[in-house]
Every structure is written in C-alpha cells, then in structure tokens.
Amino acid sequence: MTSAISLTIRKYSWKYAGNLAFWIQRLTGLGLVFYLILHVHTIHDLRDPAKFDAALATFSKPFFKLGEIFLLATVILHAMNGIRLTMVDMGVGLTKQRQVFWYFTIGLGAALLIAGALPMFIYGILRHQP
C-alpha cells in the first residue's frame, strides 16, 4: 500500500503548476460542497428563531471564527483557480500558465485572503466578547 501511494506521488510532476492547481481545485471543491450542505442545514433552523440564534452564538466563538477564515481561504483558492481555469478554457495565457498560477491564483489570492482575514481576525477573535 505505501509503495502504491509513493508510486502515485512520484508518478506525476508536482513541480508543475497545472497538476498542483488540479488537486487544489478538487480538494477545495469537495470541501466546499460539504460545507454547503452543513450551511443549508444551519439555515433550515430559520424556522425556529431560538435554535437559529443559539447556532449563531456558537458560530461566533473564536474557534469557529478561525474556521471561517479557513473557509475564506478555501473559497478564494477555488475562485481564483476557477478564474484561471476559465482563462485556460478560453485559450488565454496557455503558454504562461505557470506564471498565471503562481502570480494570479496564489499571489493575488494570498493578498485577497489577508485583506479579508485581517478584519475577521481582529473583530472575531482578538476583540471577541463572550
């Protein structure tokens, strides 16, 4: 089993952006589908206001705020990579795909993540009032 896994890992060129982007897109996509289902389950509690407010109170705890920042990172990765994929589909920047991945998806994505996560970290975790 371990040899099969190591063979799989060695079989593909991980240093190339496209393969890495493919796995990022796949894993974040699966994670977001899972989150969507959980989210719909929470939203269903709108039928019972007390239960809904209790759920929201739980989700404003620092641990869940940290999870929210992680969710933001997942969304940004999936979205920026999705824009890159749409560009590939349209035939834009095919010869510069590594630069597009590293500078656009990862670089601009990291900048957006910091911009979005900083207020969430400051107001959700540092200045959290129970």
Add this chain to the structure above:
Amino acid sequence: MSARVINWYLQRVTGAALLFLLVLHFWVEHFTAEVRTPHGLTFAVIQQRFFHNPWFVAVDISFLIIALYHGLNGVRNIICDFSIVTKPMRNVVTVALILFGLGVAYWGIMAFVGNEHLNPLNPKGATVAAAR
C-alpha cells in the same frame, strides 16, 4: 449541442455567477451596518431584512440552486474520472446526485417558504422580532 457541452459550459457560467453572488453574500453577512453591532448577525436582522426587501429570498434561493448545481456537477466530474465507475453506473450516479441536490434544495428553500416568522404578511412573526 449535447448535454456534456452544456454541462461544461454551465459549470463556467455558474462559476462566474457564484463569484459575484459570493462577494455579495460575504458583504451582506459580514460587513453591512446592520451586522456590525455587538450582537452581529441575528435572526432579527435577517427578519428585518426580509420584511424590508423580499428580493433577498429570491437571491438566496437562486444562490443555493446555482451553488448546488456547480458543486454536484463537480462531484459528478470527479466520479467520472474513475473508470471503475462504468458508463451505466454513471447514469445511476447522475440520478442519485440530482435527487440528492433536489433534497438539499428542498431543505434550504423550506427555511424561507412556509416559514411563519419570515412571512411579511404575518404580523405574528414581526412581534417575535420586536420582542427580542
């Protein structure tokens, strides 16, 4: 055009739509003035929002359906990447995913439709919000 082309194309179109809707969603739930209070987002905020502007329901429901299509189409793509799932099995997978998606959509839509607390024509629901 075959269904496969349309699926491929719609995956891109819904992706672009989700990008727009997600930014809107993120803004509305985290940064608008009504949630920047010590309590943050509460049921009362959502209720006031819905009474004030019922289009929120339409946006939320279309957001849910677009996201479900995009996500479950992606899951189907992943499953089809494995040849152990043969072509007849893929039809079963497709039907199962559609049924699953319809179930989740029903569960989500039921949060708004037929919900007495969010009905703008129901004054009893408004009193619940006022009591808080």
Add this chain to the structure above:
Amino acid sequence: MATYQIRVARSGSDGATDSFTVELDHRMTVLDALFLIQREQDPTLSFRCSCRVGMCGTCAMRINWQPRLACQTRVLTLKADTIVVEPLAHLPVMKDLVVAMDPFFEQWKRVKPALHPDPKRDPKKLAVVPPTSEFGKQAQGKRDCITCGACYAACGIVGSNEEYLGPAAINKAMLRLMDPRDNAVDERLEELNDENGVWRCHTQFNCVAACPKGINLTDSIMKMKRSLLFPKKFHDKRNFVDNP
C-alpha cells in the same frame, strides 16, 4: 567526464531497481548511459530505441520522474548525480524499460487517425493550406507528434481512467477535423464528445510539460472543447483553410 549513479527499474522482482555507476561525458545522453551499462555491466538490461535523434518516439521512458525521450535527454541537463530511469507509467511493462504501447494506440485508433478522404473530392486536386489560415497555424507545431506516449504516461487522468482518449489522440483528431481533404467528421466528433473523450481533461498541463516535441496539447484539447459548442463548423472545411 563525471561519475553518475544510474538507478534503473528492473522487472524481475517486484519494484526492484539496480544501481550502476558509470563515467559519462557531459555531452552524453541517458540513452548513451543505458548502452554503456548494457555493454559493460549488465547485458540483460532491456530498453528500446531506434532513431537516436528524437524523431521516432521509441525511447520514451520516465527519467527522474518525468517522461522524456532518453536519446534527447543529456545527463548534464538533469542537474543530478543520481539518475532514476523507469518505464513509462500507465502502460504494461514487458521487461525492464520496455512497455507495451497497446493501451495508448487503442485510444489513438478510436479517433480514426488515418485520413478518410471525401469520395466526392478529386484526389488529384491538391489541398491549399495557407500558413496564415486556422489549420495552417494549428498544423505548424501540432503535427510534430511522434506518438512516443510521453503525454499519455504523464496524464493524471489516465492513471485513474484508462478509457480516457489521452492528449495525443485528441491532438490528432483536431488536426484531422481541420484537414480539408478529410471527411470523417461525425465519427471523430462522437468519440471526442464521449464521456471519456475531451471532457475528462482537467488541464493538469502534465502532457505539455512532458511532450518532447513541445506541443501545447492542452491548447488542442481546449480548442476541441470550445469547438464542440459549435460542431457544425467542421462540416465546412473552408472555415479552417481560408485566409483570415
């Protein structure tokens, strides 16, 4: 001259590699190293090659975890003292570095790679393809495919779905679909639009990185995906050979 450690995958016992130490000139290729080993150290080592100038596609193998042509890979360019040589992935190993190319050519055959001429067309009339036309531009680099199987071995989707067409077959199908002499449009489009056709490509770009001829295979696959939105344009080949 420099000393290199060559680790060669052997098919005898499961997953075994043999290590050989060879003295190589900086101009020598991996294929030269394999010949040196075969002549001086282990005559049972099996590998395939024929033209030695990178135009036959016989000596494709995985060198330092990347499918390459052994005759075109100079040891110096690998920037490593240890060179790992393995057979191509996704293809059944016959012995040592020799693989059976059957799975690759089974998919290749699916898209009817040979010319299927239009019976109504006068075969004596030459097809005029201006280099500035769509077909002229696409054919420039993309007809260089030597069917070495490097893209097929590099593709991650082939690893989980061996019924996927593979990059080389799709590239060939695109060139044939644009060819003004060819008539088998619907059959090829049907194979391309199959569940295991172009739709299985998720743009990993592994094939582009591996192709020893530098063909942008992902570009071909994406062109075919977009073309399937308007498949009727392949019935009028003037779309591809008329000057813009």
